[in-house]
Amino acid sequence: MIGRLLLCAVFVASAGCGQSELELGERIYLQGHGADARLDYRQGPPWLARAGQGCAVCHGREGQGRIVQAGTLTGAAPALTSDVLKARGYDKQSLRRAIADGLDPSGREFSYYMPRWILSDGEMRALQRYLETL
Numbered sequence: 001m002i003g004r005l006l007l008c009a010v011f012v013a014s015a016g017c018g019q020s021e022l023e024l025g026e027r028i029y030l031q032g033h034g035a036d037a038r039l040d041y042r043q044g045p046p047w048l049a050r051a052g053q054g055c056a057v058c059h060g061r062e063g064q065g066r067i068v069q070a071g072t073l074t075g076a077a078p079a080l081t082s083d084v085l086k087a088r089g090y091d092k093q094s095l096r097r098a099i100a101d102g103l104d105p106s107g108r109e110f111s112y113y114m115p116r117w118i119l120s121d122g123e124m125r126a127l128q129r130y131l132e133t134l
């Protein structure tokens, strides 16, 4: 009981209680909407902020990957299913680095097309939990 209360207190501080972590992760993935505001990114295509979209607009609703075209730019957004991410050598920490800092497990920097997302710890946890379901 005390454990649950403590967990809830941590969750309130980071992501808002009463909202399931998985629901938050899904909302981030599909709509780009975080615990209480639209997610922002440090670097990435400007049209994304205007479009009000999440990961799915580029990586596909099921994480199957897509070729994304915006104006004259074309980017290949790879699949993000849990099998593919595992095969690519991702663990929790390197996945966090990919999402926030734009680096793959070997330290290669992604193209400008992959946004460098700004997420709270709670939002990052929720998003990673959702990605495990894809």
Ligand code: HEC
Binding pocket: 028, 029, 045, 048, 053, 054, 055, 056, 057, 058, 059, 068, 075, 076, 077, 078, 079, 080, 088, 095, 098, 099, 104, 109, 110, 111, 112, 113, 114, 115, 117, 127
């Ligand atoms: C505007 C399109 C776009 C959006 C939106 C986007 N990504 Fe990406 N993402 C890309 C592209 C393009 C790459 C490949 C970059 C490269 O390899 O240079 C990529 C790569 C990645 C990778 C590395 C995959 C691998 O195989 O190494 C991860 C993980 C990832 N994105 C997660 C996310 C998550 C999570 C979100 C949402 C919070 C997101 N992306 C939103 C375009 C996007």
